Amino acid sequence: MSLERLFASRFRNLQDIQLDLNPGINFISGKNGSGKTSLLEAAYFLSSGRSFRTLALDPVIRKGSDDCLVRGELKKGQQRWQIGIVRNRNGERDIRINGETCSRASELAEILPTRILGPESVDLLLGPPDPRRRFLNWGLFHVEQGFVELWEAANRCLRQRNQLLREGDSQSRAFKTWSFQLAEHALRIHCAREQYLSDYRPIFKQVVESICQLDEVDISYSRGWPDGVELFQIYENEAQIDEKRGFTQKGFQRADVRITVNGDLATKICSRGELKGIVWSLILAQGELNREQNTLYLIDDLASEFDIVHRRRVGSYLAKTSNQALVTGVDSRILVDCCENEIVTLFHVEHGQILLS
Ligand SMILES: Nc1ncnc2c1ncn2[C@@H]1O[C@H](COP(=O)(O)OP(=O)(O)OP(=O)(O)O)[C@@H](O)[C@H]1O
Numbered sequence: 535m536s537l538e539r540l541f542a543s544r545f546r547n548l549q550d551i552q553l554d555l556n557p558g559i560n561f562i563s564g565k566n567g568s569g570k571t572s573l574l575e576a577a578y579f580l581s582s583g584r585s586f587r588t589l590a591l592d593p594v595i596r597k598g599s600d601d602c603l604v605r606g607e608l609k610k611g612q613q614r615w616q617i618g619i620v621r622n623r624n625g626e627r628d629i630r631i632n633g634e635t636c637s638r639a640s641e642l643a644e645i646l647p648t649r650i651l652g653p654e655s656v657d658l659l660l661g662p663p664d665p666r667r668r669f670l671n672w673g674l675f676h677v678e679q680g681f682v683e684l685w686e687a688a689n690r691c692l693r694q695r696n697q698l699l700r701e702g703d704s705q706s707r708a709f710k711t712w713s714f715q716l717a718e719h720a721l722r723i724h725c726a727r728e729q730y731l732s733d734y735r736p737i738f739k740q741v742v743e744s745i746c747q748l749d750e751v752d753i754s755y756s757r758g759w760p761d762g763v764e765l766f767q768i769y770e771n772e773a774q775i776d777e778k779r780g781f782t783q784k785g786f787q788r789a790d791v792r793i794t795v796n797g798d799l800a801t802k803i804c805s806r807g808e809l810k811g812i813v814w815s816l817i818l819a820q821g822e823l824n825r826e827q828n829t830l831y832l833i834d835d836l837a838s839e840f841d842i843v844h845r846r847r848v849g850s851y852l853a854k855t856s857n858q859a860l861v862t863g864v865d866s867r868i869l870v871d872c873c874e875n876e877i878v879t880l881f882h883v884e885h886g887q888i889l890l891s
């Protein structure tokens with residue numbers, strides 16, 4: 535899959551734009567406030583029906599407009615796809631795939647998997663564990679059939695068990711049944727995550743080696759409950775403690791991912807730029823593992839916090855991968871310098887208008 539053409543109307547400061555994209559690298563330069571991130575956001579919105587900057591959707595609609603529209607033309611082998619989404623200020627949305635109305639935004643993500651890489655991506659390691667679990671889920675959603683259903687079923691059991699805990703009902707038969715089912719689902723999620731990470735780890739190691747200048751970067755995973763103990767047994771033994779707290783303390787919802795460099799926690803010893811290199815490698819490696827389908831990388835502000843060596847390493851990585859990239863930067867010369875001798879398409883943004891450089 536590659537995104538051949540992107541249209542956006544009334545989206546942030548973009549009035550009406552159309553880009554004919556390169557299946558490889560596309561550079562987008564422009565001054566601060568010109569609309570570079572808005573353009574990446576439009577591509578992300580097309581793949582998810584959401585913004586990557588905010589949970590609220592109103593801000594993506596251009597000031598003074600009632601709705602926004604983003605459309606894309608994609609090519610996958612000999613097949614062509616047209617996808618589009620309109621969103622209005624009442625929160626109503628209309629998603630179309632090849633002209634057919636579609637109710638789930640996740641269908642867009644299946645057709646156009648995207649990953650955003652920006653200066654804030656380091657929060658994946660510096661922040662709380664939730665985004666790290668979402669990171670695992672993104673991978674599983676794209677490679678493991680039936681994962682969405684498993685995820686939804688496990689969360690339903692978790693909600694039910696938590697509800698009974700809050701009601702002080704931890705002695706009931708229903709509580710035991712939900713605990714049992716939750717433990718079963720949690721184990722299946724853990725097995726899927728473990729399998730995913732064993733396929734992912736060697737790819738991550740290759741990517742991180744090609745982008746970062748660090749020795750021995752490794753990824754490990756904790757499942758959310760102690761090794762060697764059955765989760766159902768824990769639920770039985772700790773029902774009183776869970777009831778006091780009012781929620782289930784152990785399980786798949788407490789899993790986490792750790793990155794170490796020479797055995798030390800990366801967040802403790804790495805610089806900002808080094809962390810950015812590691813996080814970008816984590817995300818790029820996920821796209822690499824998702825071989826069934828190409829991933830669209832949305833790379834915001836390539837130059838920030840990266841020296842020339844790192845920028846060029848990312849540039850040569852992007853030149854090698856089969857995945858497509860939209861890469862922004864303030865200075866087009868710096869962008870071009872990252873990808874010497876590569877065929878790239880250059881766009882320039884000014885006041886929400888796109889000019890082909
Ligand atoms: N809903 C909206 N309607 C109109 N303009 C908006 C809306 N939301 C944001 N803007 C404006 O769009 C402009 C472009 O923002 P954007 O974040 O895309 O800039 P940028 O080119 O990425 O800048 P930088 O180099 O600083 O990252 C900003 O001036 C912002 O105030």
Ligand SMILES: [Mg+2]
Nearest residue numbers: 570571572834
């Ligand atoms: Mg920006």
